[in-house]
Amino acid sequence: MTERSSPVQQLETAFPGLIAKYPSHRLVQYRVDKNRLPELARFLHGKLQARLALLFAADCRPLEEKYEIQYLFSVDRHWVLLTIDVVGHDRLFTSITPFVHAAQWYEREIRDLFGLIPQGHPDLRRLVRHEHWPKGTHPLRKDFLWDKTIGRQQGEYRFRHIEGEGVFEVPVGPIHAGIIEPGHFRFSVAGEPIMQLEIRHFWKHRGIEKLFEQQTLTSGLPLAERISGDTTLGHGLAYCEAVESLLHLEVPRRARYLRSLFLELERLHNHLGDVGAICNDTAYTLAHAHCSRMKEQVMQLNDRLTGSRFLRGALAIGGVAKDVSAIQRSQLVDVLETIEKDFAELESIIFANASLTDRLETTGVLTERTAWDHGVVGVVGRASGMDQDVRRDRPFAAYNELAVNVVCYRYGDVRARLRVRMDEIHESIRLMGEIRNKIPAGPLLASSGHQPRPREWALSAVEGWRGEILYFVMVGEDGHIHRCKVRDPSFPNWPAIQWAVIGNIIPDFPLINKSFNLSYAGNDL
């Protein structure tokens, strides 16, 4: 590999003796000693401005008697993957949370699922396992049976308390007032302003990563499509991309265009719904009614194109399962043009409303610094000045032939997140027009006879409508999955809400939460 980014060179100059491997394009892997890892991580994050994109463990038994922990950093459109081994009975590794804040939830997750202990972590309370799980339950260990029944024990989760005169705690959830998913929010307030918010999630933990280990590479797709229903296609596509690089499958060009088309359709219906929902949370129901009408139009369009309102079953390993004929494509563009005009009219109505703008501006500000510290991705990141979009930075599907204009705002308030969504609606519609003009004829599916060896792995990144979705798939024996790590964009973004709400009033929380609109299901797995 000749192409080397200067950050990678800087890393190798600062730490001579690192042995680099290049498993795939723009990905460099270093296997390092676990005692050296903290300084490397500190250098990458602090000096090279690398974002911690993923941190996860894998149990290598029965092939090797060890655990591996992988640290994936994103630096300047390149991936840097650091791998350490945790061997034998020593289940300790050094926490990097004290200087890479984004590692906080990842390390707690590793502790819960594998029983490896991050030494020096400032907060070692349980995350995924709720207090009633018996001690010593670490489901992602290979000696834990996937269908084991978990007992119940007594336990108490200790929330962080603020004490003082006039300080109250407001518990919300896990079951909320609207039709939304379960999660618990604990506010500490003095008067109206929020002093602290603590999020307690993982109510919906369904053991998806363990379920993947019961699947073969080719049979895991329906499960991936059901990780987060609203991102059916995003998750499905990320899974397919990872598996295809393991099977050495070259997806036909037509199929890649169709994948981009489906992905933009998904982005469109979700963004339309979000714009409406944000307006609804300021009690501006008119915009909500119009937006949900348009969203429904797109979902009916999805249904006509693929037989599923959520585009389920549209993808297949090696290509797509559903073709879109020329007639359907021109119908599609007609519908989209109507929606774009419709939506543009609505936009001018929305922004002519001063009381609405007043609610949105300076509400729930997520500063660029906080966003950076949490490694925030996607719409939320782009509203806080983090100019990143996988479609442009690491093109997948047909995006290497489609020029994506990345929308970026700096203020990080609810209005900025609304604006990002609005602009992306127009951009999606434009992209779909471009796809219609450029789509080539050809086959829809590729096949291959390649069988990956055990312990081979692949990484894939897809820009779903919420943001960067990451999949790490490692092959086990006889075509089974050994480890599948799924990272929904919600996972790094949830903790950031805790900072965005500080100083706001509780009645604004639903609005701020809606402007993030994160998945509980994708986060809890």
Add this chain to the structure above:
Amino acid sequence: MFRILKKSLKAGVVTGQHPGAAQSSASFTPQTHQKMLPFKRSLAIREVDTGSCNACEMEMNALTNPIYDVERFGVHIVASPRHADALVVTGPVTVNMERALKDVHKQTPDPKLVIALGDCAINCGVFRGSYAVTGPVDRHIPVDVRIPGCPPRPSEILDVLQRLKGAR
């Protein structure tokens, strides 16, 4: 103001502009008819998610949009189980949500109806057997109506709700 009026006039009436429901395979228990007697005119629904992928939630939300507009049939979605006549439960019941589901069921005043929405609520779907899933909804609370689908289309849910109110 003029712009808003113009927009509303241009959009016109969209209610009912959706493809008809396919023959739904929803099933009712024999007691459902009896239980529905007090709710012929209106039905207050509380939705509980016990571990779904959130597609069922999106379809429940779609029921309230101007196209399906479930309120025209006297069905409304309420904020608390204490105000509800019927619980709509989605998703397999996860280990972490088991207690919350039972609490919600206890807090819903009798007589009440439980509707299991989607394949996961009925038989755990793709999540069946997982260590973190304790079983389908009817393992924990009695279920009266089952609406299969992954997820069921809003028109199908609407159709079942109408049949329930007619209690045919």
